[in-house]
């Protein structure tokens with residue numbers, strides 16, 4: 234933010250003093266104010282040069298400046314209008330005036346046309362060291378000391394015994410299903426409100442997904458809908474082979490009732506914690522509840538290896554199988570011997586080095602994302618159109634993405650209109666995940682709602698994810714907040 238007093242002069246000031254101020258502010262432009270302190274015009278280096286060339290001397294006042302109409306904005310402008318005006322007039326700064334003619338701020342082009350992205354990679358200071366070490370020792374290929382150490386570090390961080398570092402979170406989900414014996418003709422229950430990567434591996438195995446709705450309190454899998462699905466499966470005499478629970482936007486699902494149902498029906502739970510590394514449920518790490526849990530280190534996730542994933546479990550045999558299957562399922566033999574179908578799913582030693590640097594700053598990244606969420610809530614507290622993704626008492630969310638809904642009863646604009654207007658202000662916001670039961674590719678699949686209507690469908694209809702990167706500057710977030718306030722009116 235530009236300090237207005239540092240670039241303001243009275244019309245009675247001398248040319249000498251104005252030049253001093255111009256020089257000190259290093260801004261190329263001053264605001265000329267009249268006796269009442271209201272805005273008169275701007276003055277540039279060039280304007281003063283012309284005064285001197287006209288014969289003024291350094292002790293003359295700025296009074297000889299012509300009374301021109303400077304280009305200004307009135308409060309209530311949109312960022313898009315501001316930028317259009319700057320482009321039209323070929324200027325880089327614009328004073329903004331209130332109703333009394335007082336300058337309330339000066340807009341800079343660079344703060345208006347910089348694109349703010351949803352979530353970008355945020356490197357720490359350790360990654361290079363681990364990657365350099367891999368280069369020095371020529372340990373570039375899959376496997377190596379960084380892979381072993383990264384597995385140990387993630388397992389220790391989340392309090393699970395074993396971990397296998399893989400090429401992606403999707404690969405981790407796929408292997409979990411392979412290990413649980415999911416095959417053609419089976420069904421697998423899966424949260425509906427999620428990214429397609431949660432459900433695609435079910436199809437890779439030729440099995441049928443059954444989609445479970447969200448509950449309003451956590452936006453995650455509804456125990457009510459899950460119970461309906463289990464009751465239906467029991468009646469049909471066909472139990473699912475697994476339940477995939479997703480922890481959305483960094484928040485755990487309500488594990489106690491979900492685990493109780495899975496245990497009651499004797500179905501193993503796989504926890505898709507791709508978005509929730511660092512989150513907790515009743516104090517325990519997200520991702521540590523299922524028979525297997527998965528994390529993602531994709532570029533947009535809370536920490537990243539540029540691409541990668543991890544399968545974790547207390548069951549040593551599961552993780553041994555994951556390592557075997559992810560390296561082409563080679564049986565012990567001097568030649569290449571295979572009794573099972575394998576995959577090329579292992580993480581490389583280089584990328585594990587990036588991961589080792591990233592895991593060291595995970596707690597900081599979580600704290601930053603939580604702060605982003607808090608600042609949105611504070612900055613937009615008086616916008617009744619917005620409802621924030623709730624954080625139940627039992628949840629410690631990473632707020633990987635800050636998500637909210639736009640109440641159609643209170644807002645003149647729909648969530649997609651708000652997203653469109655934010656895009657006009659160079660701000661990348663996204664809709665909430667489109668539920669899997671609404672996806673054309675899964676349109677034949679069975680799904681179970683929380684109540685009379687689909688909670689996940691409503692969240693999709695009204696939801697917005699806001700830029701939430703741990704490396705977003707406060708000034709960028711303030712720009713987003715201001716933009717949303719203007720858009721909502």
Ligand SMILES: *Cc1c(COP(=O)(O)O)cnc(C)c1O
Nearest residue numbers: 401402403428430431507529531
């Ligand atoms: C990102 C993501 C995945 C997939 O992880 P990748 O590492 O990109 O394969 C799976 N599930 C959810 C919920 C995700 O957000």
